[in-house]
Amino acid sequence: MNAMTRRERLTATLRGDPVDRPAVSFYEIGGWRPDPDDPDPFNVYNSPDWGPLLQLAEAKTDLIRMCAPERRPALDNCREEFFYSKTYMQDGSRFTRTELTVAGRTMSTLSRRDPDVSTTWTLEPLLKDIDDVKAYLQLPDQVFAEKVSTDAMRAEEEELGEAGIVMVDIGDPVCLAAPLFSLEAYTVFALTEPALFHRLLEQQARALYPLVEDISRQFPGHLWRICGSEYASEPFLPPRLYSEYVVRYTKPVVELIHRYGGFARIHSHGRLKNILPHILAMEPDGLDPIEPPPQGDMRLIDVRRLYGEQMVLFGNIEASELEMLPPRQFERRAIQALREGTMGPGRGFVLMPSACPYGRQISPDVLANYETMIRLVQDGSW
Template sequence: MTSRERLMATLRGDPVDRPAVSFYEIGGIPMDPSDPDPFNIYNDPSWQPLLSLAEEKTDLIRMRSPHMQPSPDNCHDEFFRSHREIVNGSWITRNELHICGRTLAEVIRRDPGIDTNWTIEHLLKSPEDLELYLQVPDEAFEWIPSVNNLIESEQEVGERGIVMVDTSDPLCNAAALFSLQDYLLVAFNRPDLFHRLLEKCSRALYPRIEKVSHEFPGRLWRIYGPEYATVPYLPPRLFEEYVERYTTPIVQAIQAHGGYARIHCHGRIRDVLPSISRMNADALDPIEPPAQGDISLREVREQYGDQMVLFGNIEVSDIENMDPAEFEAKARQSIHEGTAGTGRGFVLMPTASPYRRTITGRTLLNYLTLIRLIGA
């Protein structure tokens, strides 16, 4: 089977010649080792063997979001300003919201040796700030998606894999406006106000999902954000309120056009799996093993494997830090648990990707072990 055939058969629940294997972001998100930008960690020579391994040996799942352009009624620039500069060797981005005579600010830092962004000041810091944010007209968040880049990515990857449409859910967009502490305080103590925010985020997001799923039907999607409402952050009843209620319409819109909805949820998922099942998700990732997670892949396979394709179960910290012999034993266990008995399908995959500039020999060796064990 080609990688495209293998992945699509897995999503449908059809037999495959072997389990698919993905390195998640490696081979997933765009990485250009030829770009000399000092903030591009992937131009370090230590990354090159791993990038080549992903391109040549894994079942590629390109992670892409549609390009966006403002709607004719979009008034975003009337309320939001953004400024970016290098300070002490790091990119500093300051985003401002100007409303009702006040200025709310968000500050983001990006360092040259790490492929991540650090939010060092969040836009909303209190329920009063949220009240102001809710006064921003919905038109400021109206963006029209184009699927042209998704089609181009699919043509580029060919039979080596598939394109997965990447989207946040309303909870992700809402929670990210706050620090974790302030988000939890509002979500716990002001559910009335937080529901108004989720409704606002939904009004912006749902039409985009519908348009893309209609114009790019039958593809895999990843929906991220539900982990904001898992233990120890929020109890399962609030997962039902903040995820099941607002993310289910996304799942339904994707499936209405023949697509496959994959829920992305790190951490302790045991108590929210019933909600995810009720959402009728087609797939789930990354199913972190204990102690980062709180349920084994074997249990998830036994209880929900007939409904959902299971992605993941290889902790990225184990890839980076574990002795190769110990790592091989753990990877063998994941493959066994992910394929034992009956089930819709399994894709061997790390829970995330390394994000530092240097890839060690141990890390590369452990990635090679995944390829060898799966028979790719």
């Protein structure tokens, strides 16, 4: 087979067509577009350590650019009547406090961003008890009303050219609802108050579905990543509730994407064995990141054998393996993933890690491990 462009390879993979070699993605590296020249002290990517890795991703990986549409409040949006946010600096960190006043009740949430870590920590969740939930449910739907524009995504696709594809990145209703709580409060609430949790999911779904259809109509035929599944997977919730909380509310998202010729990829960290039949019920086109044990509970070869003809499999490199394994040991691990991900019949496979480093330092071994992923797929030495 003749060599394919990176766009051709990814498009053929999604369609289940033959490819010249497996695609390789560094996930968020090359997925996001950080600016290493931005001097913002909270931009970890301006560290010199990041330069070679960012350049490697842009030049050599099959780029799956993770994009979201431009969102703005709809004309009837009334969010400012209920929510107030302020951001301030303290001890070198950036804090954001948001207050919600509704139904005679005031709730607040607090988050922190540190300059050397590319993540945001929730220090105080918004919803702390059942009375908070009941008040939150009294928010009018107009609070969540938004309009979207896909102009920036189309521009990104044009700029990418044959280097890759654009992927729309969204959260499903459970992804929008669960972070309103602390993780422990969420699991208890979802287990013990199913009627109220369904109402919360329905509230989020009413806002989400029109947005998904609008984006799909404006930007048809593209790959989507749908986040949220893991919130309802084991060990957090039993599989019976996965069907209740994910399949019921996320399958309509998949159907809207399919209606306009798009491809839906379910993002679900951790255990898969007991929820995979439910995932298949949503008829997605792809699944990531298929983490190996002990983070996951299935080998890639078994996922491929049981479900690989229905879905493109994206994975199965654990982020900690990239960061902790010495290069020779990592090479053996990457070879295993490539062999298991392509063994026997299947729709397609993309070699990909479960996440990326989120600090300022990239060690020589970590860079070497990323380079190994490229070398293996390009020279076929696996």
